[in-house]
Amino acid sequence: MGKRLVVIGGVAGGASAAAKAKRENPELEVVVYEKSGWVSYGACGLPYVLSGEIPQLEKLVARTPEAFWKQGVRVHTHHEVLEVDYGRRVLTVRDHAEGRTFQDRFDHLVIATGARPALPPLPGGEQEGVYTLRNMEDGQRLLRALEGARRAAILGAGYIGLEVAEAFRRRGLEVTLLELKDRPLPHWDPEVGGLLRQELERHGVEVWTGVRVEALRGLGRVEAVETSEGVVPADLVLLATGIRPNVELAQTMGVALGPTGAIATDERMRTNLEGVYAAGDVAESFHQVLKRPFWLPLGDVANKHGRTAGSVIAGKDARFQGVVGTAIFKAFDLAVATTGLSLEAARKEGLAAQKVFIQARDGAHYYPGSRPLWVELVYEEGTGRLLGGAVVAYGQGALRIDTLAALLHRGSTLEDLLGLDLAYAPPFSPVWDPLLIAAQQAH
Amino acid sequence: MGKRLVVIGGVAGGASAAAKAKRENPELEVVVYEKSGWVSYGACGLPYVLSGEIPQLEKLVARTPEAFWKQGVRVHTHHEVLEVDYGRRVLTVRDHAEGRTFQDRFDHLVIATGARPALPPLPGGEQEGVYTLRNMEDGQRLLRALEGARRAAILGAGYIGLEVAEAFRRRGLEVTLLELKDRPLPHWDPEVGGLLRQELERHGVEVWTGVRVEALRGLGRVEAVETSEGVVPADLVLLATGIRPNVELAQTMGVALGPTGAIATDERMRTNLEGVYAAGDVAESFHQVLKRPFWLPLGDVANKHGRTAGSVIAGKDARFQGVVGTAIFKAFDLAVATTGLSLEAARKEGLAAQKVFIQARDGAHYYPGSRPLWVELVYEEGTGRLLGGAVVAYGQGALRIDTLAALLHRGSTLEDLLGLDLAYAPPFSPVWDPLLIAAQQAH
Numbered sequence: 001m002g003k004r005l006v007v008i009g010g011v012a013g014g015a016s017a018a019a020k021a022k023r024e025n026p027e028l029e030v031v032v033y034e035k036s037g038w039v040s041y042g043a044c045g046l047p048y049v050l051s052g053e054i055p056q057l058e059k060l061v062a063r064t065p066e067a068f069w070k071q072g073v074r075v076h077t078h079h080e081v082l083e084v085d086y087g088r089r090v091l092t093v094r095d096h097a098e099g100r101t102f103q104d105r106f107d108h109l110v111i112a113t114g115a116r117p118a119l120p121p122l123p124g125g126e127q128e129g130v131y132t133l134r135n136m137e138d139g140q141r142l143l144r145a146l147e148g149a150r151r152a153a154i155l156g157a158g159y160i161g162l163e164v165a166e167a168f169r170r171r172g173l174e175v176t177l178l179e180l181k182d183r184p185l186p187h188w189d190p191e192v193g194g195l196l197r198q199e200l201e202r203h204g205v206e207v208w209t210g211v212r213v214e215a216l217r218g219l220g221r222v223e224a225v226e227t228s229e230g231v232v233p234a235d236l237v238l239l240a241t242g243i244r245p246n247v248e249l250a251q252t253m254g255v256a257l258g259p260t261g262a263i264a265t266d267e268r269m270r271t272n273l274e275g276v277y278a279a280g281d282v283a284e285s286f287h288q289v290l291k292r293p294f295w296l297p298l299g300d301v302a303n304k305h306g307r308t309a310g311s312v313i314a315g316k317d318a319r320f321q322g323v324v325g326t327a328i329f330k331a332f333d334l335a336v337a338t339t340g341l342s343l344e345a346a347r348k349e350g351l352a353a354q355k356v357f358i359q360a361r362d363g364a365h366y367y368p369g370s371r372p373l374w375v376e377l378v379y380e381e382g383t384g385r386l387l388g389g390a391v392v393a394y395g396q397g398a399l400r401i402d403t404l405a406a407l408l409h410r411g412s413t414l415e416d417l418l419g420l421d422l423a424y425a426p427p428f429s430p431v432w433d434p435l436l437i438a439a440q441q442a443h
Numbered sequence: 444m445g446k447r448l449v450v451i452g453g454v455a456g457g458a459s460a461a462a463k464a465k466r467e468n469p470e471l472e473v474v475v476y477e478k479s480g481w482v483s484y485g486a487c488g489l490p491y492v493l494s495g496e497i498p499q500l501e502k503l504v505a506r507t508p509e510a511f512w513k514q515g516v517r518v519h520t521h522h523e524v525l526e527v528d529y530g531r532r533v534l535t536v537r538d539h540a541e542g543r544t545f546q547d548r549f550d551h552l553v554i555a556t557g558a559r560p561a562l563p564p565l566p567g568g569e570q571e572g573v574y575t576l577r578n579m580e581d582g583q584r585l586l587r588a589l590e591g592a593r594r595a596a597i598l599g600a601g602y603i604g605l606e607v608a609e610a611f612r613r614r615g616l617e618v619t620l621l622e623l624k625d626r627p628l629p630h631w632d633p634e635v636g637g638l639l640r641q642e643l644e645r646h647g648v649e650v651w652t653g654v655r656v657e658a659l660r661g662l663g664r665v666e667a668v669e670t671s672e673g674v675v676p677a678d679l680v681l682l683a684t685g686i687r688p689n690v691e692l693a694q695t696m697g698v699a700l701g702p703t704g705a706i707a708t709d710e711r712m713r714t715n716l717e718g719v720y721a722a723g724d725v726a727e728s729f730h731q732v733l734k735r736p737f738w739l740p741l742g743d744v745a746n747k748h749g750r751t752a753g754s755v756i757a758g759k760d761a762r763f764q765g766v767v768g769t770a771i772f773k774a775f776d777l778a779v780a781t782t783g784l785s786l787e788a789a790r791k792e793g794l795a796a797q798k799v800f801i802q803a804r805d806g807a808h809y810y811p812g813s814r815p816l817w818v819e820l821v822y823e824e825g826t827g828r829l830l831g832g833a834v835v836a837y838g839q840g841a842l843r844i845d846t847l848a849a850l851l852h853r854g855s856t857l858e859d860l861l862g863l864d865l866a867y868a869p870p871f872s873p874v875w876d877p878l879l880i881a882a883q884q885a886h
Contacts, residue, residue, distance in 0.1 A: 012874075042869065044867075044874075045807055045810065045869045048809075048811070054811060062808070062874075288864075299867060300865070301864070303875065326866050327866065327868075328866035328871050335871065362839065365505070366485060367488065367491065367497070368491070368496045368497060395838070395839055396805065396838055396840045396871060397839045398866075398871070399839070399840065399843060400845065402846040402863070403846050403848075405863060405865060405866070406863055409859070409862065409864070416852070418764070420849055421744070421765070421766040421767045421768070422743070422769060423770065423782070423842060423845055424741065424770075425770075425773065426491060428771050428841070429743075431455075431505075432743070432746065433743070
């Protein structure tokens with residue numbers, strides 16, 4: 001008889017782990033318990049459902065529970081794992097649909113419990129009309145709320161806040177974006193935030209930065225946001241002030257967390273407990289520039305975690321090679337991509353970091369329809385070692401970030417970048433690729 | 444007094460060398476002799492002038508002769524260097540505008556004489572209505588010819604033939620593309636050629652492959668192309684069957700050619716003769732995958748050659764780090780990018796090469812407007828070393844080729860590619876980037 005793998009959480013990391021383990025080793029019994037009503041979906045697509053560009057939430061589903069069952073993976077939605085007795089290899093599971101609690105056993109366990117919004121204590125925050133956006137149920141609630149809404153306030157100008165600002169504007173709402181720090185995308189250097197601010201304002205988003213949110217006003221239903229800079233009327237409030245990993249279950253069973261507060265794993269996604277793995281937003285990744293664990297709760301990373309864990313459990317020699325912190329998102333027409341360390345982050349690490357920030361174009365100067373494109377490079381003085389960078393573009397030209405990411409994985413220098421034979425033709429690049437222009441300027 | 448640098452040819456490599464040398468060392472006397480009437484222009488933009496997308500040829504000019512003179516670079520157009528006496532460091536120059544011949548001297552010399560169409564012997568090829576497309580004068584002639592033209596035949600389905608097929612269609616011409624080999628883009632593997640054929644035919648281009656052109660029919664003005672497969676009526680014929688380097692002047696002065704037939708240089712763009720450099724389409728590059736000299740006559744390479752030569756002449760320690768053979772072009776809506784070796788080329792090298800060719804998308808499966816995207820990876824069996832690849836896309840997503848190019852420079856493997864932290868968000872990529880999907884399949 002095969003061994004029994006139980007996966008807790010079936011969105012991205014968990015779904016990948018289950019599917020991969022079963023595919024690689026059909027002898028395995030694979031069971032997935034997912035607390036919500038949905039498994040295997042692209043949560044990153046939620047803003048595009050809110051905007052109306054994607055007609056239904058269902059479109060985000062990569063693989064239905066039926067498809068999993070057909071593959072032999074026993075997926076149970078509305079099933080919450082309440083407790084794990086690691087010593088006895090036994091789980092206590094609550095079936096919320098049937099209202100019953102039962103026990104199950106495992107040989108291998110994958111913890112893929114994800115993350116949840118990190119909600120600041122906010123007077124009035126419990127009222128109706130206040131939302132977060134993490135999962136499909138959040139999406140359903142927000143879709144309903146959008147029908148009557150006119151004025152939205154979004155708290156937090158990170159990825160989610162920025163993507164949803166666009167979505168709400170597409171739905172015709174008035175949108176105010178409120179950010180405590182002095183710029184949109186505050187974790188990155190200010191030039192990128194400045195471009196984002198312009199783009200948001202060009203599309204009618206009110207951007208308030210350096211503003212502290214003090215309370216939500218209303219009589220059971222939100223009416224306004226009270227801030228340090230004044231009152232923002234709003235009948236819909238989205239809290240997008242960050243997330244934190246759902247580590248509680250793991251902690252109670254004795255799984256060790258890492259320095260970031262997410263679950264520590266090795267490159268095979270093994271935790272400190274034998275037979276127990278972690279994958280997705282609940283787990284850390286090794287950062288190849290920082291050379292230490294890092295928390296990068298993004299969908300593609302979750303899938304890689306899960307695939308690695310699934311392969312290892314199935315007996316294959318798979319390794320997750322870590323991250324360099326690459327991310328991309330779209331705000332209206334602007335594509336913003338970053339990788340590695342910002343200048344601020346690099347200097348906080350004590351590195352003698354410098355940066356260049358250049359404006360170029362995404363095609364030859366004479367090519368009709370070519371548009372501006374910006375590149376930031378962060379590098380170490382003296383050695384020229386690349387530490388990070390950003391590409392901002394109108395469109396997929398921002399994928400140049402992947403070339404930088406490839407270099408970061410190898411500890412490459414400005415000199416290495418300058419030596420690259422990059423693709424050139426007038427519709428795609430100036431004769432000197434923007435990455436090379438930036439590297440020349442830094443060199 | 445400063446030393447005297449003479450640059451022969453002022454289009455891309457030559458213009459870059461002259462400008463860079465003067466910028467880095469203002470003491471240098473810098474003189475450029477250019478045979479044609481134009482310097483410092485993007486010849487790669489010519490197809491977009493023919494199509495009408497770029498309104499005038501002048502738009503392609505990066506830097507006018509006046510701008511060069513202002514910088515202190517003495518640019519002379521319509522000046523042909525007839526002979527170089529290397530021993531005496533003396534050139535004989537023909538001023539075609541004034542009809543006079545004179546001598547000049549140099550301390551440093553850059554040969555940037557470019558390339559010219561390699562014309563097959565073709566009965567009837569000397570008639571009116573038969574064109575090539577290399578330089579601005581060619582562009583001017585073709586622009587005039589297009590006014591009365593109705594039916595074009597293009598001989599050769601390489602980059603130029605494919606780009607011009609699109610340009611001619613945009614001008615409303617009937618277009619037949621004639622290719623000796625069995626597919627468009629015959630130097631690459633057949634799947635890419637198949638996609639190109641579809642795209643061309645979808646846009647009304649007749650694509651004849653495996654066809655030998657035997658003669659051009661007409662009575663002084665071309666009327667038809669006689670081929671092994673039948674007669675193609677045409678009042679305009681473009682010969683796009685390849686190019687060859689203009690090495691004759693270099694040879695007569697004793698400059699050594701490399702195995703490719705272009706000028707051999709070291710990584711500082713120095714030839715075998717002291718003080719004599721080569722840059723641009725007339726010069727070889729070192730190929731980092733093949734580990735030997737390679738001829739890659741492309742605009743971005745020419746600019747790098749020129750910049751390197753100019754820096755070295757100015758006394759800086761610059762090096763050209765070679766190529767991996769990256770190229771990109773557009774045929775109608777399709778962007779085709781290749782780098783390194785095709786499977787055919789790799790096997791011709793005696794490598795135990797394999798390939799995968801996959802179809803993915805340029806966005807998440809649910810993202811509206813996401814389009815197909817194809818990736819080919821060529822790799823060495825056993826070691827997994829990457830040898831080359833292609834990305835075909837609708838738009839700038841094809842720039843993923845640059846990530847492959849970066850890996851090729853470092854001798855990376857499929858495993859290295861699989862370990863990359865690439866950018867993911869629904870508008871830009873599936874959760875597994877197409878490069879990673881291909882690498883998984885190959886792995």
